[in-house]
Amino acid sequence: MKAAGMKSAGTHAAGLIREATLADSAAIIALWQACDLTRPWNDPAADIALALRNPTSTILLACQDDALVGTVMAGFEGHRGWIYYLATLPDRRGQGIASRLLAMAQDWLAALGCPKVELMVREGNEAAGMYEHLGWERQAVAVYARWLRKDD
Numbered sequence: 001m002k003a004a005g006m007k008s009a010g011t012h013a014a015g016l017i018r019e020a021t022l023a024d025s026a027a028i029i030a031l032w033q034a035c036d037l038t039r040p041w042n043d044p045a046a047d048i049a050l051a052l053r054n055p056t057s058t059i060l061l062a063c064q065d066d067a068l069v070g071t072v073m074a075g076f077e078g079h080r081g082w083i084y085y086l087a088t089l090p091d092r093r094g095q096g097i098a099s100r101l102l103a104m105a106q107d108w109l110a111a112l113g114c115p116k117v118e119l120m121v122r123e124g125n126e127a128a129g130m131y132e133h134l135g136w137e138r139q140a141v142a143v144y145a146r147w148l149r150k151d152d
Contacts, residue, residue: 015063016062016063017062017100018063019059020048020058020061022052024059024068025048025049028061028071029048030068031069031089032087034090035088035089037085051073051075054075056076056077057074058075058108059071059072059074060074060101062100064092069088071086071087071101072084072085072086074106076109076114081109082118083117084119086105098130
C-alpha cells in the first residue's frame, strides 16, 4: 500500500499535485527530457515503472491547466528517504512549483516514518542553490555506485 494513500493533494499555487500512474509515463519522460534529466544509462520508463510498483516510493506530479509542469520521485529504503527527478518545466520555473513538490515529497516520506531525507545533485546543476535556500545542508560525503542489473 502506498504511503498516506495520496491520490490528489489538491490545488495549490503550484497547481494540482497528485501521484503518478503508469499512464503518465510518456508525459513524465517528455518533461524529464525537457529538463535535461535523462541519461543514456538510465531508462526513464523503467525508473518510472520501478518507482510506481514499489510501495515505499512514488512520483508526484504538478499539473497546471491539465498540463504536466513538474515532477518529483521519492523513496524510502528503511534508513533514509531519497529525492530524485525534481523537475519543473523551464518556462514555469520561479513559480514555487519545485519547492511545493519538494515539500509534498517530504510529507509523503514522513508519513512512512522516514526520519531524514537526502538528495543527490549532479555537478553543474543550476538548481543546486535552491536547496540551500530552502534549508537543505550540503553533506560531506562521497557517493559511490555499482550496477547490480546487467543489461543484455
